[in-house]
Amino acid sequence: MTDDNKIMNDPDGQVAKVFLAEHGFVRAIAIRSAPWPDLVDDIVQQVFLEFMRKASKWDLEKEIRPLLATMTRMVAMRHWRTATRGKEETVRQLAEHLRGLAESEGDEPGLESCDLANLHRCIRELPERSRSIVELHYFNGLSSREIGGELEMKPDTVCRAMSRVRNALRQCLRKANIQSMPHV
Amino acid sequence: MSESDTNHNRPGRFDLLVQKFLEQTIEAPEAGELLAMLECHSHLGREVLDHLAVHELLLVAARAERVTPMKEPLRKPKFRWVPWLAAAAALTMLLAVVMKDVFFQKGQIADRAVPDSVAEESTSAAVAVLGASYDAEWDAASPEPMVGSPLEPGILRLKKGVARIDFFNGARVVITGSTVFELVSQDHAICHSGKLSAEVPPQAHGFLVGTPDGDIRDLGTEFGLEVGADGAAVHVFDGEVEIEDDGPKTFRAGEGVRLNDGKMTDRFSSDRGAFLLSREALAERREALEAKAGEWVAAGEKWNLDPHLLARFDFTDLTSPAFALRNVSSFGEVNDGAVVTSPVVEGRWPGKTALQFRSLSDRVRLDIPGELDSLTFTAWVTVHSLPNRFNSLLMSDGFENGAVHWQIVEDGSANLGIRMNPEWPAKFVTPPLLTQAMFGQWMHLAVVVDGEAKTITHYLNGESVYSQKQEKLPTLRVGSACIGNWSDPVYDVPVRNLNGIIDEMTIHDRALGGEEIKKMYRVGSPTVSAERK
Numbered sequence: 080m081t082d083d084n085k086i087m088n089d090p091d092g093q094v095a096k097v098f099l100a101e102h103g104f105v106r107a108i109a110i111r112s113a114p115w116p117d118l119v120d121d122i123v124q125q126v127f128l129e130f131m132r133k134a135s136k137w138d139l140e141k142e143i144r145p146l147l148a149t150m151t152r153m154v155a156m157r158h159w160r161t162a163t164r165g166k167e168e169t170v171r172q173l174a175e176h177l178r179g180l181a182e183s184e185g186d187e188p189g190l191e192s193c194d195l196a197n198l199h200r201c202i203r204e205l206p207e208r209s210r211s212i213v214e215l216h217y218f219n220g221l222s223s224r225e226i227g228g229e230l231e232m233k234p235d236t237v238c239r240a241m242s243r244v245r246n247a248l249r250q251c252l253r254k255a256n257i258q259s260m261p262h263v
Numbered sequence: 264m265s266e267s268d269t270n271h272n273r274p275g276r277f278d279l280l281v282q283k284f285l286e287q288t289i290e291a292p293e294a295g296e297l298l299a300m301l302e303c304h305s306h307l308g309r310e311v312l313d314h315l316a317v318h319e320l321l322l323v324a325a326r327a328e329r330v331t332p333m334k335e336p337l338r339k340p341k342f343r344w345v346p347w348l349a350a351a352a353a354l355t356m357l358l359a360v361v362m363k364d365v366f367f368q369k370g371q372i373a374d375r376a377v378p379d380s381v382a383e384e385s386t387s388a389a390v391a392v393l394g395a396s397y398d399a400e401w402d403a404a405s406p407e408p409m410v411g412s413p414l415e416p417g418i419l420r421l422k423k424g425v426a427r428i429d430f431f432n433g434a435r436v437v438i439t440g441s442t443v444f445e446l447v448s449q450d451h452a453i454c455h456s457g458k459l460s461a462e463v464p465p466q467a468h469g470f471l472v473g474t475p476d477g478d479i480r481d482l483g484t485e486f487g488l489e490v491g492a493d494g495a496a497v498h499v500f501d502g503e504v505e506i507e508d509d510g511p512k513t514f515r516a517g518e519g520v521r522l523n524d525g526k527m528t529d530r531f532s533s534d535r536g537a538f539l540l541s542r543e544a545l546a547e548r549r550e551a552l553e554a555k556a557g558e559w560v561a562a563g564e565k566w567n568l569d570p571h572l573l574a575r576f577d578f579t580d581l582t583s584p585a586f587a588l589r590n591v592s593s594f595g596e597v598n599d600g601a602v603v604t605s606p607v608v609e610g611r612w613p614g615k616t617a618l619q620f621r622s623l624s625d626r627v628r629l630d631i632p633g634e635l636d637s638l639t640f641t642a643w644v645t646v647h648s649l650p651n652r653f654n655s656l657l658m659s660d661g662f663e664n665g666a667v668h669w670q671i672v673e674d675g676s677a678n679l680g681i682r683m684n685p686e687w688p689a690k691f692v693t694p695p696l697l698t699q700a701m702f703g704q705w706m707h708l709a710v711v712v713d714g715e716a717k718t719i720t721h722y723l724n725g726e727s728v729y730s731q732k733q734e735k736l737p738t739l740r741v742g743s744a745c746i747g748n749w750s751d752p753v754y755d756v757p758v759r760n761l762n763g764i765i766d767e768m769t770i771h772d773r774a775l776g777g778e779e780i781k782k783m784y785r786v787g788s789p790t791v792s793a794e795r796k
Contacts, residue, residue, distance in 0.1 A: 110319055114312060116285045119319040120326055167291040173284075173298045177315075180301075180308040195324045217321040220652060223282055228688045235279055242278035245317040252317070 094134040097143060098127055103193070104144060105151050112155035114181040115162050115174060125154045193252045201251035209244045216241065281311055285318045389413030390449040391430040396790070397548045399424035410790065411704040418445045421457070425539060425547065434467040434481070436460070437539055447473075454495075460487045460538040463502075477522035480505040482513070487538035494523035498533035500540075549613050552789060556612035562786045567593045571773040573631060576600060576746075578766050581616035583607040588618070588627050588746075597770070600627040600746065610766040611643060611705045611789035617766040618747070621647075625760060626748030629657075631741035631770060636714030638739055639771040640669050641722075641783055645705050646697060646763040649673045655759045656708065657768070658744060660751040662688060665740035668749075669710055670759065671697065677721045677729070679710045683737050691719040693729035705766070707784040712739060713774035720777075725784030727777055741770070 098105075102123065109122040129150060130137070137146065163174040202213055208230075215221045215229060223237040232240070280297040283289040289297070301308045391414045401407045402420035414428065421442045428436045431449040438444050442457025453473040463470045463481040470481045472488060474495040479488065484502025488495060497504060498519045505511045506520060508527040514520055521529035539547075567575055574590045574597040581588070585607050588600035602618065605625040610617030618627065640657055652673050659666035668680035675697035683689045697706070709722035714736055721729040743750070746768060747761040767787065775783075 106319075106323070110312075110316055114315055116287055116315065116318060117322065120323050123323075167294070169291045169295040169298065170289065173289075173294040173301075176298055176301055177308070177311060181312055193320060195320070198320055198324055213321065217325045222286055222288075224688060227686065228690065233686055235275055238279045238282035239275045241282055242275075242314070245314050248317050248321075249313050252320075 093139070094131055094137075095127075097139050098130050098147075101143060101147055105147055108148050108151040109155050111181040112152045112178075113159035113162070114177045115159055118155070118158045118162055122151065122155050122158050125158070126151050129154065193255070197252055197255040198248070201248050201255065204251060205244060205247060209240065209247065212237065212240055213244055213248075277307065277310075281314050284311070285314065388415045389431070390416055390446055391428050394427040394429040394435070395548050396426040397424055397551055399426045409701070409704050412701075414446055416446050416448065418443060418455075430467065430470070432467040432470065434461060434463045434470045436462075436472075439539055454488055454490050456490050458487070458489045458538070460500075460540050461485065462540060474522065477525045477527075478507055480511075484516070485540065487533070487535075489537075494521050494528060496521050498535070498538065500533060500535050500538075552613050555789070556615065559612070559787050562782075563591070566769070566783075567591055569771070570594045571771050572769065573597050573772050574629070574768075574770040576627075576768045578610060578617045578768075579615060581607045581618065585616075585618065595770075597629065597631055600629045602627050605747065608764055610764070611645075611787075615766070617764050619764050620747035620761040623758065623760055624748075626750070627746040628750070629741075629744045629746060631744060633740075633772070634665070635739040635741070635772045636736075637712055637772065637774040638667070638741070639709065639711045639773065639775040639780075640768070641707065641709040641775075641780065642768040643705055643707055643766040643787060644761075644763055645766075646671065646702055646761075648702060648762045649675065649697070650762055651758050651760065653678070653759045654761050654763075655745065655747055655749050656761065656765075657741075657746050657770075658749045658759065659741050660743045660745070660749075663740070663742075665737045667712075667739060667741055671708075671761075675701075677708060677710065677723070679712070679719055679721070681712070681719075681737065681739070683735065689733070691721070691729070691731050691733070693721045693723075696723050696728060705789050707780075707787060709775070709780045709783070711774045711780075712736065714739075716774070722777075722780050722784075724788075725781035 105123050105126055106119055109119045109126070113119075113122060126147070130147070137143065159174075159178070163171055166174070202210060205213065211230065212226060215226045216223070221229060223241060224234045226232070227234040227237045230237070277297075277300060280289065280293055280300070283293060284297060297311075301311065393408045393410055393412045393414055396410055400422045402422055404420070408414060408419065408426075419426070419428075419438070419442075421438050421440070421444070423440060425437060425439050428438065428444070428446070430436070430452075434450070436444070436452065436459050438454075438457060438459045440458055442459060443455040444457065444459065445453040445455060447453060450467065450469060451471045451473070455475065459472075461470065461472060461481060462485050463483055465483045468481070468483045472479045472481070474488065474490045476490070476495040479486070479495075479497055482503040482505055484504060485500040486504050487498040487500065489498075490496075496519065497506065497514070499514050499516055501516050503513050503515050505513050506522065506527065507525070508522075512527070517533055519531040519533040520527055521531070563575070563577060566572065569592075572592045573595040575592045575595070576588050577591050578588065579591075581602075583606070585602040585605065588602055590597050590599050603624060603626045604622065605618040605620055605627065607616050608619045609615065619625070642656055644656065646654075649671060650673075653668075653670045654673070656669045656671065658668045658670065662668065662680070662682050664682050664684060666682045668678070670678045670680070672678050672692065675695040676693045677696055678690055678692045681689050681691070691710075707722070707724050711718075711720045711722070713720070717732055717734050717736060719729075719731045719733055720727055747765060749759040769783075
């Protein structure tokens with residue numbers, strides 16, 4: 080039986096479930112290994128595909144995180160190199176600087192691994208104007224300049240507002256993370 | 264003090280640079296500036312990473328929301344060899360679907376309802392398509408079907424002319440003159456009155472045409488039918504038809520039969536010459552289109568003499584592959600367009616060429632020099648789908664001051680974007696105009712910026728569909744531009760290629776009037792109808 084056949088023979092979705100249980104962890108590793116915008120989703124999908132493709136090789140009874148961390152780092156590096164290759168020197172220096180900072184954070188999942196349900200709850204708690212900005216930018220794909228046109232705000236004002244919104248979401252998510260920790 | 268030190272103290276500068284970094288519009292000097300900030304203030308590095316983490320989390324959430332949930336449980340597929348790409352696609356779908364289930368658990372989302380794909384997915388009850396029409400005039404009481412329109416079950420009332428209806432099961436019916444014809448399903452229709460011919464290929468065997476006087480079941484053949492006050496006359500030209508008359512009776516080629524109140528009342532020889540079959544209707548339409556194309560060529564020669572016509576691309580005589588798009592304007596100083604990969608296809612007249620826009624690279628490069636107070640763009644377009652949020656018709660490169668972006672939005676509205684000033688990218692957007700039913704049809708689109716009247720007006724098929732007063736209009740500069748695509752994108756939704764065909768485009772440095780645009784539509788329309796205005 081080929082690997083491809085095994086991929087299609089995961090009738091109960093067991094392999095996929097194992098991966099999905101660690102999705103937040105993979106996302107966290109992805110962003111720390113490739114701290115560059117718009118890469119995480121692609122990296123996670125690629126890791127998933129590679130993980131499923133070699134499903135027969137993994138012992139799912141054992142701790143799977145070391146394996147996923149290694150796979151994710153390798154995939155992330157490929158994506159990061161592709162994304163930053165060909166950029167101007169100062170942009171690449173910025174990218175390197177951020178990667179150095181991110182790597183120093185270690186592998187312990189942080190904000191990056193947050194539950195999306197919590198994220199949606201945090202978005203709902205934002206003031207209406209802030210929520211509009213999030214929806215226009217992230218869910219409707221408008222740039223800050225386009226949002227400026229839409230909401231009759233200067234682009235600089237939009238940028239500052241987006242920064243404040245992300246800070247608010249970060250605080251909300253951290254709070255949610257702490258609350259979700261088991262009591263000891 | 265260095266410039267970057269100064270900038271560090273400007274409130275919001277850091278936010279602006281981070282935002283540009285996240286939107287990937289940061290330029291080298293700005294990246295240097297941000298890097299300097301991070302090196303000077305170590306805590307800012309953590310902030311950038313936090314912004315990036317939340318940014319990516321939001322992107323993942325937004326993408327997950329766009330995923331189509333699957334209602335059916337995933338089933339084990341049968342053993343078969345699956346090419347890797349197909350497997351990857353399937354697994355990506357699996358990932359997305361399962362992830363969506365994991366992320367959006369019941370009760371965890373309130374404000375943003377997860378779209379129910381079954382409810383929101385576009386559906387069509389169409390059973391046939393209007394394949395062609397010639398000199399067709401339809402009853403004003405119901406919406407006029409356009410050639411290429413999907414036809415859903417319902418009654419068509421043709422007052423005069425000829426229309427060919429192509430059923431999805433393969434049967435073709437030509438209705439002529441004053442005919443009331445009802446579509447029931449893809450293999451069932453009713454002729455309430457009037458005249459038709461039907462060609463039924465083997466795959467549509469059993470196609471049923473009802474009449475008030477009896478039903479005719481086609482067994483793979485050609486037949487004619489005339490329904491009037493004296494009953495329903497059936498003429499079999501080829502093959503066999505089955506008619507109910509105290510049990511099914513079969514009639515063969517050359518035979519004719521009249522039905523009254525479900526009874527056979529007369530038999531005669533079929534009259535092939537009294538009916539128009541689809542191939543003949545097609546030939547008539549082609550002849551009519553060729554005549555109309557001649558009128559369009561003659562009108563075009565006059566239009567070309569307009570000194571305000573900067574460019575007229577008539578898309579004629581393109582060789583395949585095409586490299587140049589000829590500007591046929593007599594006085595316009597705009598050079599020929601440079602065709603980049605767009606394939607040559609048939610246009611709206613028989614044998615006429617046009618360009619298809621399909622892939623990310625398809626485009627025609629232009630340069631429209633000069634500064635304009637007014638302008639008019641017109642185009643004959645067939646849209647196949649609207650896969651992108653914005654779908655380019657004609658777009659200035661980048662989006663500098665005075666630049667113009669003429670596009671179709673994913674919801675079917677037409678949009679003219681004008682960069683009014685560095686802070687204000689204005690949009691002049693119509694309500695949604697195009698529906699899926701209009702995909703595949705030729706449409707005439709136009710937009711007019713009138714610098715004197717201070718208005719922006721959009722037109723669809725010769726009719727004004729939007730007009731907006733705009734007191735402060737900048738000097739317009741089209742400059743380097745693309746037909747059907749966008750070069751040098753500046754926003755984070757850079758993929759704006761058109762998925763369709765463009766057959767003609769004009770660019771004037773004046774505001775064309777409503778009557779002029781209506782005439783361009785009327786003369787250029789490939790709809791063959793003597794009565795059409």
